[in-house]
Amino acid sequence: MDIVTDVPVPDECASKISSYTGQKYEPEIAAELWLKIIQHKWFLSEKLGRDAGIKVACLDYTENVDAITEKEIDEDKVNTLKELGGQLVDRSIWDTISESQPPKQIIQKRVILPLTEVDLAEKHGVVPPKTIIFFGPPGTGKTHFVKAIAGILNWWFIEASPSDLMADGQDRLGKNLKHLMEKAGRIEEAVIFIDEFEEIAGERDQASRIDKSITNEFLKQVPLFKRQPGKRLLVCATNYIRQLDTALLRPGRFDLIIPVGGLDxxxxxxxxxxxxxxxxxxxxxxxxxxxxxxxxxxxxxxxxxxxxxxxxxxxxxxxxxxxxxxxxxxxxxxxxxxxxxxxxxxxxxxxxxxxxxxx
Ligand SMILES: Nc1ncnc2c1ncn2[C@@H]1O[C@H](COP(=O)(O)OP(=O)(O)O)[C@@H](O)[C@H]1O
Ligand SMILES: [Mg+2]
Structure with missing residues (x-):
């Protein structure tokens, strides 16, 4: 997609940027900056799901240049995010969960801290988990927890349910799952959430042929996902942990298996x-x-x-x-x-x- 439509006039760029930020730039530098601001406006709008406006984009860009270079404005990434339905989640969701809830304490200790206290984690050889299962009765807040994690980490939230993966026919589920995992593997800082997990990872002994191939596909994908470098979490949730294939539950595939029960x-x-x-x-x-x-x-x-x-x-x-x-x-x-x-x-x-x- 061509996101730059006009060739910027350096003087105009300098005066626009200065009117938004109060800072003066040499016209030639301003012209280069302007292109990046336009690109950033587009990126920001995709992220927010609405037009961010040029002034907001300009302020955001000039105030956070370093952070932005880190986040690499990349058209391919935006397209992948769009295709996968990536969302940003509000940080405040985390605060709706009381500190006393055991799953919150586990996530805080095992996931958030090793990702934020990077040097200390490295010093002690602590490797942040990459794959998590949440299990517990319906309505206990499993999905809510996963969103809260994405929010507090400020990572993308990418959700897939078996029904999404089956939208174009049950026989496509395995292929779609592979596609999802490969695509999601390109997004840095993402929580990939698979709900109703038992439907794609059911016990193979009791499954029909098609279910078996899906479980097999999943068994293959999890280690591949774990081997990929980068900041990414795969979180699966189920109301029926007993229905999962036992091979998935053995150590090695899922780093954490976290119960989410009733509230205190x-x-x-x-x-x-x-x-x-x-x-x-x-x-x-x-x-x-x-x-x-x-x-x-x-x-x-x-x-x-x-x-x-x-x-x-x-x-x-x-x-x-x-x-x-x-x-x-x-x-x-x-x-x-x-x-x-x-x-x-x-x-x-x-x-x-x-x-x-x-x-
Ligand atoms: N800590 C919480 N604070 C506020 N609402 C919550 C909280 N936990 C869950 N909910 C709400 O309760 C409902 C059920 O939670 P959900 O995460 O969907 O449960 P589950 O995935 O375990 O079935 C959701 O609408 C969710 O927004
Ligand atoms: Mg749920």
Whole structure:
């Protein structure tokens, strides 16, 4: 794609850059810089998914030249990112997960710190993991965790579900998987996320012929991915760890196998308060409410808030006066929102936890 349309006039470039940044440049230097700023505007717009504007691009470029050279503005990379649906995730997602959650502590210690304290990690021969499995019951926040990791690392988030990979026919899944892994291998600083992982890595003994070939393909791809140099993480999530092929679970393929189970009180509180902060709330006894919700997953809490806020909206519309959330409306709606976890599911999870965890 030709991204530079006009030959820049040096004097004009100098005056434009100076009007945006307040800095003076020699016209010839400004003309060269201008080309890079236009290219950066395009790159930034692709990244943000909207037109970044020339002023923003100019300020961003002139303030972060070093960072940009590092990030290598590269048309091929942008096209690959577009094809793979690469996204940037907000850093703040990380803060919606309480520090007390065991998976957050593991990720912090085993993934984030070795990647940020590079020299110290090298000194001690600590190699950051490249492949991770998250397992646990539905709605416990596995996908949310993976996004949070991409956000806090400021890496690209590239998601593929088996249904995406099968969009052009089940028999293409293996090929698409190979294609995805090869393409993603070209993106530096990326979290590649495969959801519903059991569908492409199921136990081969119980699988149909086509499933077997997909699992085989995956078994081949993981070591290739691990051997590639560069900052990249492959994260797979499953609700059903028992259905995975045992060869995948042996040491060597996945560096970490992390359970994501029910929330502790602190985890409940953080999520409850996060959603509450986005409502029109009055007097709400958070402690009382969360004490009534021991088996509620993050997805249940989100659903509770969806119902409560809809009710509040309707009530204000009807009464025509400011309506604030109180403990009572939560108690009322809680009767309609049942927890997803049961003692039985929790007991099953405990078993999986003991058998499969590796971190
Ligand atoms: N820590 C959290 N704070 C706020 N919302 C969360 C949190 N964890 C999960 N959620 C929300 O709960 C819902 C279910 O989480 P998700 O990550 O999809 O679960 P899973 O992948 O385990 O099925 C999502 O809509 C997600 O945004
Ligand atoms: Mg999920």
């Amino acid at each position: 009180i602190e985890g409940q509180r953080t999520i409850f308060e996060y959603y509450l902060s986005r409502t029109n709330s009055g007097e709400v006894d958070v402690e009382k409410l969360i004490s009534l919700m021991p088996l509620y997953t993050p997805a249940d809490i989100e659903y509770l808030f969806r119902k409560v806020t809809q009710k509040a909206f309707e009530r204000e519309l009807k009464a025509g006066a400011d309506y604030r959330l109180t403990t009572e409306i939560f108690l009322e709606v809680l009767l309609e929102v049942k927890p997803s976890l049961t003692e039985e599911i929790s007991a099953e999870f405990e078993k999986d936890f003991r058998e499969f965890t590796r971190c």
